[in-house]
Amino acid sequence: MEEFPKGKRLLTRLDYSRVFSKSKRIHNCAFTLLIHFNNEINHSKLGLVVSKKVHKTAVQRNRIKRLIRESFRTKQNLKQAEYVIMAKPGSSNYNNAELLTLLNQLWSQTEKNNEQ
Numbered sequence: 001m002e003e004f005p006k007g008k009r010l011l012t013r014l015d016y017s018r019v020f021s022k023s024k025r026i027h028n029c030a031f032t033l034l035i036h037f038n039n040e041i042n043h044s045k046l047g048l049v050v051s052k053k054v055h056k057t058a059v060q061r062n063r064i065k066r067l068i069r070e071s072f073r074t075k076q077n078l079k080q081a082e083y084v085i086m087a088k089p090g091s092s093n094y095n096n097a098e099l100l101t102l103l104n105q106l107w108s109q110t111e112k113n114n115e116q
Contacts, residue, residue, distance in 0.1 A: 004069050004073065007043070007045075008043065008044065008045055008046060009045060009046060009047065010045050010046065010047030010082060010084065015045070015047065015082065016047055016084065018036060018038075018082070019034050019035075019036040019047065019082050019083075019084045020034065020084070022036050023035055023036045023084070024036075026106055026109045026110060027088075027106075028102050028105060028106060029088070029102070030087065030088055030090070030091035030094055030099060030102045031068075031085055031086065031087055031088060031091065031102060031103065031106055032085070032086045032088065033083060033084070033085050033086075033106045033109075033110065034083065034084040034085075034086070035081050035082075035083055035110060036081060036082045036083075037079065037080075037081045038080075038081060038082050041080060041081075041082065042080065043080060044072075044078045044079070044080055044081055044082070044083060045081075045082045045083065046068075046069070046072045046082075046083050046084075046085070047082070047083065047084040047085070048065050048068055048069070048084070048085055048087075049084060049085070049086040049087070050064050050065050050068075050086075050087040051087075053089045054087045054088070054089055054090075054091055054092055055092035060092040061087075061092075063092075063096070064087050064091060064092060064099065067096060067099050067100060067103065068085050068087075068103060070100075071100055071103040071104065071107065072085075075107050077111065078107065078110065078111075079110070083110075085103075085106075
């Protein structure tokens with residue numbers, strides 16, 4: 001399994017607040033994706049928001065986080081931007097394959113929005 005280094009993560013409150021305040025939103029039944037195009041960075045960064053409202057057990061929340069990180073790592077053609085994925089309550093009801101399909105739909109929507 002590949003690593004997910006600090007350089008590819010949103011780490012600080014300032015990073016997250018920048019994305020939340022100036023972002024484009026795309027959503028589906030399980031996730032909301034926030035995109036902030038930042039010319040100051042030289043690669044894409046990812047932030048995760050998976051709260052206790054999604055599922056009360058940490059095991060399920062961590063499963064969702066692992067799937068999000070893996071789907072982000074495997075995407076080669078993402079624009080340089082800062083991304084925050086927020087899991088919606090009930091997303092833990094989906095199995096891994098369904099979650100990956102939903103995430104891939106989000107990533108493909110970002111590519112379509114970038115072309116416009």
